[in-house]
Amino acid sequence: MDETLKEVDGGIAWGDDDRFLYYAKMDDTHRPYQLWRHALGTPQAEDVKLLEEADELYWMGFGKTRSGRFLVTQLETKETAEVHLIDLRAAEGSAEAAPRMMAPRERGVLYEVDHLGGDRLAVISTCEGAVNFRLLAAPVPPVGGCSDRGAWEPMCNAGGEAIMPYDEGVYLTGLEAFESALFLEGRRGGYTRVWRIGLTDGVPISPPQEVRFESEACECNVGPNHEFSAETVRLQYSSMVAPQQDLDLDLKGDALTLVKQKEVPGYDPALYETVFDECVARDGARVPISIVRRKGAGGGDAKGPAPMLLYGYGSYGVCIDPSFDYKILPLLDRGMQFAIAHIRGGGEVGRQWYHQQGKFLTKKNTFNDFVDSARHLISAGYTTPEALAINGRSAGGVLMG
Structure with missing residues (x-):
């Protein structure tokens, strides 16, 4: 199929199947500011505009959750964020398929969202004075979106106990959700860290466990992972004496397996x-x-x-x-x-x-x-x-x- 889309930011995301793809258009300053849906096999003139950000301070980014159910659109400055979700499994043209706002932007409040499965979301946010982000849970917003953060609450286990109370010494920088685990990327003591939280049906069954690498002073992160139901998760690690390593973490245990290490000829x-x-x-x-x-x-x-x-x-x-x-x-x-x-x-x-x-x-x-x-x-x-x-x-x- 030979199709061309013009004035596109560059990134795309597929819908729930191969009928639709989503893309952003840029304004005159090359700022992504409009989210569009394109049906394959149709002219671009028939594409549907889903969102537009008029404030020139805000940058638009988007991507599909690993679960495949939602398209997450992030509208963000350096200090403020607003997130909209689109249910990719809702019927085309229905109210359920329209963008739903997680919470309206509030000056100085940043937040990110990922889908845990079902109607549960994981959130990290600087709300309520959490300068280094706190871990929260929230339901999928209703049709029409949310007018506040009232449904957000600390992420708790089945017993109602918060699994990760806010700690200013821990800086959360990202979250990666899988069917059986939630991974948090962040920093502690000046260096990067990765934490793992076991899940059942989107509910934590264990407190955060820090993944232990060869050196605590390192650069580590969750690597490319595409399968929501994966049994192993790819992590990446490097230190001042260790070239980059790709490692697989067994989600049924805690074993790390070296998959590949960058080769540096002559280096010992x-x-x-x-x-x-x-x-x-x-x-x-x-x-x-x-x-x-x-x-x-x-x-x-x-x-x-x-x-x-x-x-x-x-x-x-x-x-x-x-x-x-x-x-x-x-x-x-x-x-x-x-x-x-x-x-x-x-x-x-x-x-x-x-x-x-x-x-x-x-x-x-x-x-x-x-x-x-x-x-x-x-x-x-x-x-x-x-x-x-x-x-x-x-x-x-x-x-x-």
Whole structure:
């Protein structure tokens, strides 16, 4: 079949079968702002517009839940969100097939939604002052949508006990629902984490269990998974000494099986080591520092200080995680250490690391944290002033003075 759709954002989502697909159109500034449904075999002029976002501050994104039942449309700025669901299994043209709003936008409130099965949804949201997102449950909104968040409640087990009360030290960044488990992506202690919650009929049967990888200081996430009823879930992991790994987690147990590891010719991970430290900044904030070096190169051990390259970014809430970077291997092989200071302005320790403590009138914390991290690395014996080099690029370039 030869069909062309014009003025399309680029991404598409299929309906419940192969009759319809959904796409977004862009405005004159290339902002996705309209959601359309196209019936295969018909001209684009007959397509149906389902949603339009007139506010130029809001960006439109959409995707189908893994369960296949809903199309989720996210209207979002950096600080505010609004979500609409379309039931893809409802009869075409019926009231049940029209977009349903989860909750109206409220300035400063972000939220994301996934389908647990049946009429149950999982939600993470910054509502009620949860700067780092709380875990909630909600029913599928009725025809016509919801006018408030009144039906949202803490996610509870069958006994009515909240399984994950809000903890400001845990920053939830995403959720991935399967028939028998809900996975949460997030951060704790400055580093990425993945939690698993067992489900039966969309109801939790276990508290969140953190998936344990080889190193806690790493970059990890839920990988590409397409089957809602999967018995294994693909996860991805990398550390400063481990090239990216694809791992399968058995949902009937907790065994992790290595499926594939990125090949780096000539690289031997046994020759390198990582150290994870933190400095206490001048205002008392604890700033994580990730270090990688060749074993025996020195740096805070019996061999004394060693040369070091310290990297920082600290802008826009961007997280610089301790993942594998083959480009620094020549430095390590020459006896140099490489360190990342996870300074404020980034998002490693939570949204407050940027929104409350690293921009506008608090932007000076970004610079102070970087200086204080360098001083800590010197005072702790990792390196010396003469042997310390610093690096920052793009927005991190302002750290260079």
